[in-house]
Amino acid sequence: xxxxxxxxxxxxxxxxxxxxxxxxxxxxxxxxxxxxxxxxxxxxxxxxxxxxxxxxxxxxxxxxxxxxxxxxxxxxxxxxxxxxxxxxxxxxxxxxxxxxxxxxxxxxxxxxxxxxxxxxxxxxxxxxxxxxxxxxxxxxxxxxxxxxxxxxxxxxxxxxxxxxxxxxxxxxxxxxxxxxxxxxxxxxxxxxxxxxxxxxxxxxxxxxxxxxxxxxxxxxxxxxxxxxxxxxxxxxxxxxxxxxxxxxxxxxxx
DNA sequence: ACATTAATTATGT
DNA sequence: ACATAATTAATGT
Numbered sequence: 001x002x003x004x005x006x007x008x009x010x011x012x013x014x015x016x017x018x019x020x021x022x023x024x025x026x027x028x029x030x031x032x033x034x035x036x037x038x039x040x041x042x043x044x045x046x047x048x049x050x051x052x053x054x055x056x057x058x059x060x061x062x063x064x065x066x067x068x069x070x071x072x073x074x075x076x077x078x079x080x081x082x083x084x085x086x087x088x089x090x091x092x093x094x095x096x097x098x099x100x101x102x103x104x105x106x107x108x109x110x111x112x113x114x115x116x117x118x119x120x121x122x123x124x125x126x127x128x129x130x131x132x133x134x135x136x137x138x139x140x141x142x143x144x145x146x147x148x149x150x151x152x153x154x155x156x157x158x159x160x161x162x163x164x165x166x167x168x169x170x171x172x173x174x175x176x177x178x179x180x181x182x183x184x185x186x187x188x189x190x191x192x193x194x195x196x197x198x199x200x201x202x203x204x205x206x207x208x209x210x211x212x213x214x215x216x217x218x219x220x221x222x223x224x225x226x227x228x229x230x231x232x233x234x235x236x237x238x239x240x241x242x243x244x245x246x247x248x249x250x251x252x253x254x
Numbered sequence: 255a256c257a258t259t260a261a262t263t264a265t266g267t
Numbered sequence: 268a269c270a271t272a273a274t275t276a277a278t279g280t
Contacts, residue, residue: 170255201272212257217273233265233272 033100038143051127056120065117069106071128075099078124079198082116093207098186107134122198174209176248183238193239
C-alpha cells in the first residue's frame, strides 16, 4: 500500500537536510495530536528534535514483550496490533492502536519492560523518544499527562469490557462486538458501508475473540449471506452496523 | 455450542 | 508455481 499523507512526504523526502543527518521533522506532525495540541511551537520543536522517526513494514515488530522499555512511541501513520503470546505459542490480540496515539509508554504504568508485543498491522510510521524523557514530558508539557491518562483509561476500559465479553458472551456476540469496535476505532467509510482500515484475516479476528478462524469464517459467511457484511481476503466491510449491534446483544442463554 | 481435523478451493505475489 | 487465506464438511467434546 502507499503512504500518501503529508506526514510521510515529510519523513521520506530529505529535502535539503541542513546540519543534521536526519531531515528536520515538521512541527505540523504533532500540533494536532491531543497530547501535544496545547503546546507552544518551540516546545514542539524541542520535542521533535529529541525524537527519532522510523518506518515499519507490515508485520514488523515495534517492540517485544519483555524487552526493556527504553523508548516510547507516537504512532503517526498506520495501525499497530498489540499482542501477547502464550506458552503454547498462541497469539492473543489485546487491541489495535490507530495513528495519533501513544504506545509503549510502560514507564507510565511503572514498568521497565514492555507488557506486550506491538506489531505493525499496516505499514506504519512512528516517532519515539528515550524513556528517560517520559517524566520530563509529564512535568513540562501542559496537557500531556491528562491526555495520556485519558488514553490509558480508555484502553483499560476496553480491556475490561472485553474480559466481561469473554466470560459471558458466546462466540457470535463476541466477534460481532469485536467487529463493531474495529469499525468504530479504525473504520473507514466506503460506499457500501464501513470497512476496517487495515488488512485483517479470520485468524486475526479469532485471536481477538478467543475462537478459531473456522468459526469466524462460518460466521462471516453467514452474515454475508444476510447482507450484514462483505468480505474479501484480508478485508472486512460492515454494511449493516445496526443489525450487528442487535446480534451482539443476542440472547444470553440456551 | 463450540473446537478440531482434514480436505478443498481461492487469492495474491 | 508457490505460499497464504478462506471455505466447507465431518467428527469430537
